[in-house]
Each structure stands twice: as C-alpha cells, then as structure tokens.
Amino acid sequence: MSPPRPFARVTALIDVPLIRRLTWHARRIAASLDRRFFLSLMAGILVCVAVAALAITIFDGPVTLEKFGDSFNWSIATVFGQGDATFVKSPGGFIVNWLLILFGVAMLGTITGALVALVIDFLLKEGQGMGASGYRDHIVVCGWNSTARDLIAELKGDDYHRKLVIVHDAERNPGGAGTYYVRGDPSDVAELERAGIRDAAAAVVCPTDDSNEADMRDILVVMAIKSIAPRVRTVAEVNNPRHAAHMREAHADEVLVTSVLASHLLARSALYPGLTDLVTDIVSGGAGSELYRIRIPDEFAGLTVDEASARLRREHRATLLAVGHEGQTETNPPADFCLSIGDDALVVAESLGRLAPLRIETGEADQADDRAAAPMVPARAP
Structure with missing residues (x-):
C-alpha cells in the first residue's frame, strides 16, 4: 500500500540529492563536535540568565519565587531581543538589562558566524570532492583516463539521463561541469559510499594508466564495489588481456580489453576496407544510428x-x-x-x-x- 500523499511528498523531499547531501554533511559535522562542550555552554548560558534574573529580583523586589520566575522569563526574552524595557525600575535593573542586550547581540553574532562557517565548509568540501553525491540510479566512474573522458562525453549526450559521479584522487574534478566529483581512492569502501555506490545503476572502472599495477588496483576496486553493492552492474576496462580472467573472478559483470578490441578491429579493417568507419559510426552515433x-x-x-x-x-x-x-x-x-x-x-x-x-x-x-x-x-x- 502506498503511503498517504502528505507523507509521500515528505519522502520525496527527503530523497532530493541536495537534501541527502546536506544530511550527510550534517552527520559529518555532528560526529566531529564535542557534545560536552556544547552542554557546558548551554549550562553556562542558563547560569548567566539565572544570575541576571536573581539580580533583577533583588534590585527591583519583591524577593519572591514568583518575582524570580517573571525575571527569569524576562531575561530569556531580553537575550533574544524580545524583552520589555519597562519591566525593570531600578538603576541596577537597567544595568542588568543592558548587559543582557549586549549578551544577546554577542550570542546572535556567534550563531550567525557559526552558520556562515557551516555554509563555507559545505561549499569548500563540495568543491574539493569531499562531499557525498546523494544520487540514486546514477553511474559511478572509478578512475580516470582517456577512455573515461570519452565515456563522460558520451554519457552527457541527449540519449542518457543518468547522473554521473567520478571517484578519483585528483585536486580538481576531471569530468568538468555536469558531473559530481568524489576525491579519493576508489578501492576504499568509504569513498564508494560517498559516491552512493549502493544506490547506483552501474559502475565503470577505468585504469589510471597502462601498467599492470593499474589493473591490480582495479581488481581491488571491483572487489570493493561487489562487497557492499553486489547487485550494481560493474563494467571494467583492462590493460593486459591476462588480467581479464582475474577481473571476472572478482565478479565484474563486463570486462573490456581495449587493446584486444582495437587490434581485432584493425586486423579486420585491413581485410575489409571501411569496417573501422562503420563500427565507429555505429558506436559513436556519428551516422545517426x-x-x-x-x-x-x-x-x-x-x-x-x-x-x-x-x-x-x-x-x-x-x-x-x-x-x-x-x-x-x-x-x-x-x-x-x-x-x-x-x-x-x-x-x-536512430x-x-x-x-x-x-x-x-x-x-x-x-x-x-x-x-x-x-x-x-x-x-x-x-
């Protein structure tokens, strides 16, 4: 049974990538905060307000529990800028009133500064690839090379409507506009979690260079993906054909050996002229198909x-x-x-x-x- 319409709207709002991204940052910041410090701070504020209320009670009188309660309520309202200036009558009460107003202004400035710092932290982390994508049903590209560059250009075409997330260890987003960047090692489960691999539609693993070590790293990447998201379809590019079997043993769904593919195509094109142009047009859509x-x-x-x-x-x-x-x-x-x-x-x-x-x-x-x-x-x- 589908949820009631108001709840469905709330669920849809929470599932917006930006909201999920902000929630992730909020959890990250909350985990780094010292809760004892904030509890001590709140206790200190309450003590200051209580002392101010006690001073008002003594200065203005009568010294009763009811008067202290009214003074405490007035002190809190004054800190938040809503206090009644006519509540105090004595010179000492006016001094306490001014001190509470200054305290409230300082507290407001502190809160405003903290909020601005949080916004700046959010923007900096996002710009540096230290955030979380918050996407669902997207494609995650692990690693970066010329193949990944062409892949991103292809997936940005009109026929594809999925969000793109790149996981790579570089200072800037190599995919440019239209992609979300997660900076880090794609073989690290934590970085894959930030890329939203559990909710991804597919993952593409590209070697960072043409060495055998790059293939070994990519096998670790595939294993990391399958360890937390076994149902995510994973496509891997391999440099050395001998590593294709190992990649399949790591449970990659598709393995592409670009060197073998290119050599076969060149060989067939030498025998059958025009074959390269035909395959290129079909794969890239150059001829409209x-x-x-x-x-x-x-x-x-x-x-x-x-x-x-x-x-x-x-x-x-x-x-x-x-x-x-x-x-x-x-x-x-x-x-x-x-x-x-x-x-x-x-x-x-077409x-x-x-x-x-x-x-x-x-x-x-x-x-x-x-x-x-x-x-x-x-x-x-x-």
Missing part, C-alpha cells in the same frame, strides 16, 4: 528471429544484431530461433522511439527510469 539494448515486446514472443527482425525493421526502423536469452547473448542467432517473453535484443536504430530499453538490474531496479537509454557494453565472454 546508435546501439541499444531493448526489452523484446511481449507480442514478439513465439516469433522466429527472421520474423522479429522484419517487424523491428518495419515498425521501428531498427536492425536486430543479437538476442539475449536466459542470461546468454546469442549473436547472429539461427533462423529457427524463437523469442520468448523476457528476452532482450541488441539493435541498431532512436528508441516506442521501444523500451533494457532495465539495469540493481537493488533499486524498480526506481530505474524506463525512458533512459542504457549504453550497450560488450557482452561477457562465455
């Missing part, structure tokens, strides 16, 4: 691949390349292969149109945006 992974419409169940391909082409101007069935990707499936409910497909199309993109399976899957076109990544090797 993009790769999409979609959910097969239920009415396609029972159709053969040829029949489904013809309908996709006729009704959606989409070309079928592969079919996902029971967790396996069938590239160029046989003609007698029949589609089932729950299958997905890899297609080339846009999704009325086709539904494949939902990224995460712990927050039911919150995923069905209208967001998920980028297609290479299928996991069998």
Whole structure:
C-alpha cells in the first residue's frame, strides 16, 4: 500500500540529492563536535540568565519565587531581543538589562558566524570532492583516463539521463561541469559510499594508466564495489588481456580489453576496407544510428528471429544484431530461433522511439527510469 500523499511528498523531499547531501554533511559535522562542550555552554548560558534574573529580583523586589520566575522569563526574552524595557525600575535593573542586550547581540553574532562557517565548509568540501553525491540510479566512474573522458562525453549526450559521479584522487574534478566529483581512492569502501555506490545503476572502472599495477588496483576496486553493492552492474576496462580472467573472478559483470578490441578491429579493417568507419559510426552515433539494448515486446514472443527482425525493421526502423536469452547473448542467432517473453535484443536504430530499453538490474531496479537509454557494453565472454 502506498503511503498517504502528505507523507509521500515528505519522502520525496527527503530523497532530493541536495537534501541527502546536506544530511550527510550534517552527520559529518555532528560526529566531529564535542557534545560536552556544547552542554557546558548551554549550562553556562542558563547560569548567566539565572544570575541576571536573581539580580533583577533583588534590585527591583519583591524577593519572591514568583518575582524570580517573571525575571527569569524576562531575561530569556531580553537575550533574544524580545524583552520589555519597562519591566525593570531600578538603576541596577537597567544595568542588568543592558548587559543582557549586549549578551544577546554577542550570542546572535556567534550563531550567525557559526552558520556562515557551516555554509563555507559545505561549499569548500563540495568543491574539493569531499562531499557525498546523494544520487540514486546514477553511474559511478572509478578512475580516470582517456577512455573515461570519452565515456563522460558520451554519457552527457541527449540519449542518457543518468547522473554521473567520478571517484578519483585528483585536486580538481576531471569530468568538468555536469558531473559530481568524489576525491579519493576508489578501492576504499568509504569513498564508494560517498559516491552512493549502493544506490547506483552501474559502475565503470577505468585504469589510471597502462601498467599492470593499474589493473591490480582495479581488481581491488571491483572487489570493493561487489562487497557492499553486489547487485550494481560493474563494467571494467583492462590493460593486459591476462588480467581479464582475474577481473571476472572478482565478479565484474563486463570486462573490456581495449587493446584486444582495437587490434581485432584493425586486423579486420585491413581485410575489409571501411569496417573501422562503420563500427565507429555505429558506436559513436556519428551516422545517426546508435546501439541499444531493448526489452523484446511481449507480442514478439513465439516469433522466429527472421520474423522479429522484419517487424523491428518495419515498425521501428531498427536492425536486430543479437538476442539475449536466459542470461546468454546469442549473436547472429539461427533462423529457427524463437523469442520468448523476457528476452532482450541488441539493435541498431536512430532512436528508441516506442521501444523500451533494457532495465539495469540493481537493488533499486524498480526506481530505474524506463525512458533512459542504457549504453550497450560488450557482452561477457562465455
């Protein structure tokens, strides 16, 4: 049963990234405060007010418990700027009144300064990558290299509507505007928590350089991600092909060896001219068509691949390349292969149109945006 509308509105407000970010900073500041100091400060303020009330009671009289209560209430109101100036009658009472007014002004200035300091601290921490993203259903990019730079540029395109968070140890945000930056070691669970990895839709792990040590660090990153967010889809780039198996053993969902991919493409292009341009146009959308992974419409169940391909082409101007069935990707499936409910497909199309993109399976899957076109990544090797 859905919550009542007022509660739903409150829940939606709390779930706003900025509110979640402010809450995280508030918890961080609260954890660093000395509570005993503030308790002592409050006790000191109450003692000062009580002494002032006692002085007023003695100076103005009569010295009764009722008069002390009225004086105590007046002293508190005076500190907050709401005291009645006609309450005191004696010269000593006027002096106490002035002292309370000065005390109230000093306290107001202190509180204002503290609030300004908190705002400055928030802005500085956010600018230095020391905050928390507060996002849900976003993409976390761990590490930074030329691949990550092109990836960010691609994900900022019109077809993608997910927030981007970069986790990298650098002084400035390498992704620029439109991305949230978390400065730190992506293999550190605490830094991943600040990036909101538990609520992420996917994570992309990129090596910081082309060394074997970078691959080893990325294996640790994948292990850290899977240790706290096992259902987050994780895609990893690997420098050395020999490390791909280790990356899969760390439970990376997709592993991309860019050097192997580039060498195969160069070899095929040497034999078949124009292949490089074709693949580049399809992957980058340069010719107006993009790769999409979609959910097969239920009415396609029972159709053969040829029949489904013809309908996709006729009704959606989409070309079928592969079919996902029971967790396996069938590239160029046989003609007698029949589609089932729950299958997905890899297609080339100018846009999704009325086709539904494949939902990224995460712990927050039911919150995923069905209208967001998920980028297609290479299928996991069998």
